[in-house]
Amino acid sequence: MLKILKYSFFDLMRSRWSYIYFLFYLALGFVLLFLNNDVSKAVITLMNIIVVLTPLIGTVFGIMYYYNSREFTELLLAQPLKRSTIFLGQYTGLSLSLSLSLVLGLGIPFLMYGILESAAIWNFASLLLTGAFLTFIFVALAYNIALSNENKIKGFGYAVLLWLFLAVIYDGLFLISLIVFEEYPLDKFSLAATVFNPIDLSRILILLKLDISALLGYTGASFKKFFGTGLGMFISFSALMLWVILPAWRIVVKARKKDF
Amino acid sequence: MKIVLKYYTFLFWLMISAISFAQEVEVCNSCTFSSLAEAISEVDKGARIYLKKGIYKEYDVLIDKPVQILAEKGAVLDAQGKGYGLIISADSVRISGITIRNIGKSYTKDFAAIYISRSKHFTVENAVLEKVFFGILVEKSHHGQISNNHISSEGIEEAGSGNGVHMWHSSNVVVEKNELHNLRDGIYFEFVKNSKVINNKSHDNIRYGLHFMFSNQNEYHYNTFTHNGAGVAVMFSKFITMTHNSFKENWGAASYGLLLKEIYDARIEYNRIEQNTVGINAEGSTRISYKNNNFISNGWAVKISGACYTNIFERNNFLYNSFDVSYNSNLNDNSFNNNYWSAYTGYDLDKNGIGDVPHRPVKLFSYVVNRTPETIVLLRSLFVDIINFSEKVSPVFTPDNLMDDSPLMKKIK
Numbered sequence: 252m253l254k255i256l257k258y259s260f261f262d263l264m265r266s267r268w269s270y271i272y273f274l275f276y277l278a279l280g281f282v283l284l285f286l287n288n289d290v291s292k293a294v295i296t297l298m299n300i301i302v303v304l305t306p307l308i309g310t311v312f313g314i315m316y317y318y319n320s321r322e323f324t325e326l327l328l329a330q331p332l333k334r335s336t337i338f339l340g341q342y343t344g345l346s347l348s349l350s351l352s353l354v355l356g357l358g359i360p361f362l363m364y365g366i367l368e369s370a371a372i373w374n375f376a377s378l379l380l381t382g383a384f385l386t387f388i389f390v391a392l393a394y395n396i397a398l399s400n401e402n403k404i405k406g407f408g409y410a411v412l413l414w415l416f417l418a419v420i421y422d423g424l425f426l427i428s429l430i431v432f433e434e435y436p437l438d439k440f441s442l443a444a445t446v447f448n449p450i451d452l453s454r455i456l457i458l459l460k461l462d463i464s465a466l467l468g469y470t471g472a473s474f475k476k477f478f479g480t481g482l483g484m485f486i487s488f489s490a491l492m493l494w495v496i497l498p499a500w501r502i503v504v505k506a507r508k509k510d511f
Numbered sequence: 512m513k514i515v516l517k518y519y520t521f522l523f524w525l526m527i528s529a530i531s532f533a534q535e536v537e538v539c540n541s542c543t544f545s546s547l548a549e550a551i552s553e554v555d556k557g558a559r560i561y562l563k564k565g566i567y568k569e570y571d572v573l574i575d576k577p578v579q580i581l582a583e584k585g586a587v588l589d590a591q592g593k594g595y596g597l598i599i600s601a602d603s604v605r606i607s608g609i610t611i612r613n614i615g616k617s618y619t620k621d622f623a624a625i626y627i628s629r630s631k632h633f634t635v636e637n638a639v640l641e642k643v644f645f646g647i648l649v650e651k652s653h654h655g656q657i658s659n660n661h662i663s664s665e666g667i668e669e670a671g672s673g674n675g676v677h678m679w680h681s682s683n684v685v686v687e688k689n690e691l692h693n694l695r696d697g698i699y700f701e702f703v704k705n706s707k708v709i710n711n712k713s714h715d716n717i718r719y720g721l722h723f724m725f726s727n728q729n730e731y732h733y734n735t736f737t738h739n740g741a742g743v744a745v746m747f748s749k750f751i752t753m754t755h756n757s758f759k760e761n762w763g764a765a766s767y768g769l770l771l772k773e774i775y776d777a778r779i780e781y782n783r784i785e786q787n788t789v790g791i792n793a794e795g796s797t798r799i800s801y802k803n804n805n806f807i808s809n810g811w812a813v814k815i816s817g818a819c820y821t822n823i824f825e826r827n828n829f830l831y832n833s834f835d836v837s838y839n840s841n842l843n844d845n846s847f848n849n850n851y852w853s854a855y856t857g858y859d860l861d862k863n864g865i866g867d868v869p870h871r872p873v874k875l876f877s878y879v880v881n882r883t884p885e886t887i888v889l890l891r892s893l894f895v896d897i898i899n900f901s902e903k904v905s906p907v908f909t910p911d912n913l914m915d916d917s918p919l920m921k922k923i924k
Contacts, residue, residue: 289922291831292853303893422894429886430879437885445888454892462890465810465833467762468788469884475764 252336255327259344263316269348272308276356284360290369294378297357298457301382302450306389307414309349313393314410316345318403328511335503338394342502346390350383357382374460381453384491388449389414391498398505421448438473446486449494456487539563547580547588548572562586562609570594570615576601582609590614596624596640605634614643616671623648623673624662627655635660645673646694651680658687664694666717674699674722675713678706686711693717697739700726709733719744719770723751731756742767742787749775757783758790768809771796779804789814790832793822802826803923811837811877820844828923829853829872833890836872836913839881843910847872851919859920870918873909875902 263269279300283293317324320341327337357379366375393410400406425444429437445451458466459478466478477483534555536544539562544550548569550560554576562582570590574580574597587610590596596611604627611624623645627633633655640646646662649655657676666672675691675698678684682704690712691697697713700706701724708731713720720736723729723745730752736743742761745751751774758768768787771777773795780802784790790809793799795818804827806812812832813824822845829835830853849865857868876895879886889895902909 289853295831298891299893299896302891419894419897422889422892426879426886426889426894429883429889433883433885437883441885441888451888451892455888458890461808461831462810462833464760464762464786464788464808465890466887467766468764468810469887474885 252340255332255337255340256344256347259320259341260348263345263348268312269352272312272349273352273356276353277359280357280360284364290361290364290366290375291371293361294371294374295461297375298378298454298461301353301378301385302454302457303418305353305382305385306418306450309346309386309389310393310410310414312349313345313390314397314407316341317394317397318406325511334506338398338502338506339499342390342394342499346387349386349390353382353386354379374457377460378457381456381491384495385449385453388491388494388498391495391502394502395498395505398502398509417448417450422451425451438469442473442477446490449491452487452490452494455483456491459483459487534558535561537561537563538567540565551576551578554578570596572597574599574601574604577603579605579607580609581605581607584608586610587612590624592616595622595626596643597626599625599627599630599633602631603633604630606636606638607634608637610639610641611643612641614640614645616644618670621645621648621673621677623677627652630655634658638662643673643675643694645677646675646691647677648673649676649678649681649684653682653684655681655684656687657684657689660689662689662691662694666693666695669695669717672717675716678703682706685709691716691720696720696722697736698722700724700729702726704728707731711735712737714738716740722746723748727751730754735759736761736768739766741765742770744770744772745774745777746770746772747774749777751777752780753777753782754780755782757785758787759783759785761787763788767792770794771799774799778802783807784809784812792816793819795819797821799823800825804828806830806832806835808832810834813837815839815845822846823848825849826919826923827851830922834874834877834880837877837881838873838910838913839878841908841910843913845913847913847915849917849919850915851922852915853922855918855920857918864920866918866920869914869916871903871906871909871914873913874899875908878908 283296287293361375366372396409397406445455536550536554538544538547538550538560546569547567551574556576559579562580564583564585566587566589568589568591570593588596589612592613592615594615596614614624615622624640624643625635625647627649630652631654635647636658638660640662643664647657662675664672672695674696675694676686677699680702684706686708688710692715694716695718697716697720698708699722703726706729710733712735714737716739718740720739721743725747727749732754734756737759739761742758761768767789768784769791771793775797777799782804785807788810790806790812792814794816797820799822801824807830809832811834812829814837816839824847827850852870855866855870857866859866876899
């Protein structure tokens with residue numbers, strides 16, 4: 252598996268798209284800092300970008316990489332190799348290289364602007380961590396879609412739709428349902444609903460750092476417990492882990508049964 | 512010339528002798544007086560009582576004549592939970608350096624470490640008051656000085672604990688450089704006039720760090736209020752000046768950096784309001800000028816609840832608050848000018864330091880959160896940003912005249 256991981260990783264490291272992705276984040280980091288001149292403010296702007304953009308890019312890259320490297324995958328399948336090794340190797344290789352582009356691309360400008368001396372260092376670190384998590388999750392989801400759809404266009408469409416649903420539509424439905432059922436006790440529901448969307452989940456993780464004072468403004472006891480103690484952090488992290496593990500596991504299952 | 516000189520020398524000696532003739536007594540376990548109460552009842556007016564190191568198990572010590580009690584370090588008055596510590600009912604009393612412990616707790620009497628009643632020109636300084644019910648309770652007294660004291664308790668619930676410095680019907684008192692913690696209210700003023708609260712640190716109190724009720728013409732400067740149950744409250748008062756204070760980390764559902772209720776003609780300037788759930792909560796407050804304040808990383812920087820008229824917000828910094836300004840109606844009679852908003856997205860083409868597009872500080876989402884508080888979990892999500900943006904373009908729910916016409920491009924230093 253390590254060999255395939257290494258192969259995928261270096262293949263991507265040599266690819267043009269990884270560089271473009273890296274340079275995009277690098278430019279973004281510099282522009283943000285240049286325009287804001289303030290690390291704390293840049294971190295807040297960055298949050299919106301990470302929460303929306305890393306899933307999109309993860310999905311698109313994931314689906315493209317699968318369809319593009321299909322012939323090579325078929326070649327590998329002819330070798331005496333386990334299917335789980337091949338697909339997990341490809342998956343981790345791709346996710347790692349994307350996360351690396353993200354972390355380096357944003358890390359370099361912020362390091363140069365002195366994030367280490369700033370109070371925002373932990374916010375920034377958690378931002379990069381959730382960004383990496385989101386990449387792993389959405390690449391896995393994209394691989395799932397690609398494995399289930401032979402048709403490239405269909406697969407691509409489903410993947411983008413998935414992103415759109417989780418990034419925008421889910422929150423809209425969530426907000427509407429909260430307003431419609433406002434007369435009922437909703438605190439547990441609203442916390443549970445965030446767990447089913449990795450984007451919301453990572454947003455909550457970042458909010459726990461950035462907006463904790465606002466989050467504590469609501470009276471509900473379960474809110475207080477969730478946000479006021481380490482519990483919220485723990486639950487969101489474990490849920491994010493599950494979001495990585497479950498789709499990855501489904502890749503293995505799906506790949507084992509698939510007829511190539 | 513010589514006669515004049517002689518006259519002055521005579522006067523000088525007279526003064527010296529007058530001072531040195533002030534009676535001086537010592538209180539210690541092996542002195543003539545082994546109890547403070549005994550010493551006070553024996554000495555003349557104007558006497559100085561030196562309290563030596565040691566533990567004195569006394570309570571309800573009545574001071575009914577002008578004396579000075581100068582305690583050594585380590586001189587402790589232990590009230591053993593039985594009642595008041597010192598009861599001052601005379602003018603010109605000075606208490607310095609004393610440590611008073613274990614004041615009685617009562618639900619019917621206001622037991623205090625130092626109880627000052629109908630006194631003028633009193634001074635309490637360098638005292639350490641521990642495990643108190645009320646710390647310093649002042650009533651109907653005027654022209655006092657309370658400084659450099661450290662007042663603390665172990666309050667757990669509101670009803671069973673007292674205030675650090677509690678003043679009622681008093682005037683011209685200066686409360687300075689005290690540290691107050693784990694009490695009900697750090698400092699409480701009711702019907703107090705012309706008094707000053709300067710350079711105090713009030714933290715970890717169950718209710719408010721500072722609490723004004725019906726107290727006009729007071730001022731407080733350079734104080735720090737942190738981690739209090741509900742922050743600082745100024746209620747039903749007029750002409751209060753609040754400058755250079757810092758309000759920090761008051762977190763909770765009913766927590767405010769500063770709570771204003773029914774107050775008029777106040778000045779709130781140069782304060783630092785940082786990481787509170789609600790920075791300033793204004794309710795029925797009119798003609799207040801908010802200038803040069805820093806609102807940093809609060810949940811709601813300014814929450815305006817209703818009946819707030821002709822308030823002026825000028826040259827404030829609103830930095831990284833989850834919500835800068837929130838309104839619960841779409842009427843607005845307050846003006847916002849020349850503030851710096853970190854959330855401002857406009858531009859400055861003529862480079863005069865003032866943004867060319869007005870800034871609307873009230874977001875639609877803050878209305879949604881007011882209505883359904885659980886929606887707070889959707890804060891900063893893309894969908895919320897989209898509805899905020901559409902409201903910004905064409906305001907429907909937010910007051911459309913509520914905007915800063917001249918937002919600053921650079922933070923005010």
